[in-house]
Amino acid sequence: MGIILNGHTFDNNEGRMPQSELRLIKNALEYLPKSEIKQVPRQTRGIYVLYRQRRPLNGQRKRFDVVYVGLARGGIAGRVRSHIRTKGDMFTHFSFFEVWNNISDAEIVELEGLFRHLYRFDANANKLNKAKGYKLLGNVRRRTESGEWL
Numbered sequence: 001m002g003i004i005l006n007g008h009t010f011d012n013n014e015g016r017m018p019q020s021e022l023r024l025i026k027n028a029l030e031y032l033p034k035s036e037i038k039q040v041p042r043q044t045r046g047i048y049v050l051y052r053q054r055r056p057l058n059g060q061r062k063r064f065d066v067v068y069v070g071l072a073r074g075g076i077a078g079r080v081r082s083h084i085r086t087k088g089d090m091f092t093h094f095s096f097f098e099v100w101n102n103i104s105d106a107e108i109v110e111l112e113g114l115f116r117h118l119y120r121f122d123a124n125a126n127k128l129n130k131a132k133g134y135k136l137l138g139n140v141r142r143r144t145e146s147g148e149w150l
Helices: 034-039 076-090 105-118 135-145
Strands: 003-005 006-011 025-033 047-052 063-072 093-099
Touching: 003 105, 034 093, 047 076, 047 105, 047 135, 063 076, 063 105, 076 093, 076 105, 093 105, 105 135
Parallel strands: none
Antiparallel strands: 003 006, 025 093, 047 063, 047 093
């Protein structure tokens, strides 16, 4: 249903930029074989995940282990290609989550840090990660544990 103004009906999205269901994530593709890296547009900023596909168990469709969570400020495709060249035997698939243009690089770093922090004790997810946690999130947790809630 549109809006009627001065006898003219406007579609609710007429004249507006496209909207996503999410505040941070603009576009996403998941569980692509690494050979499909060309599906990622150039200069795509955001978070990406590398997976290793496992054999399905007892009728399961597909199974993947997270091998690495990373960020790209200037191009996810380039980052994944670099991983393919240097550590391509450690993963089989990838996902990417493009952020909106108004999301700052610092916010992307915070997102990646949160995911890295969540997976810090997972042996599979940390195979490629050099940084095992996210220091700033650790600081927030310690402050909160000490009773200093904001």
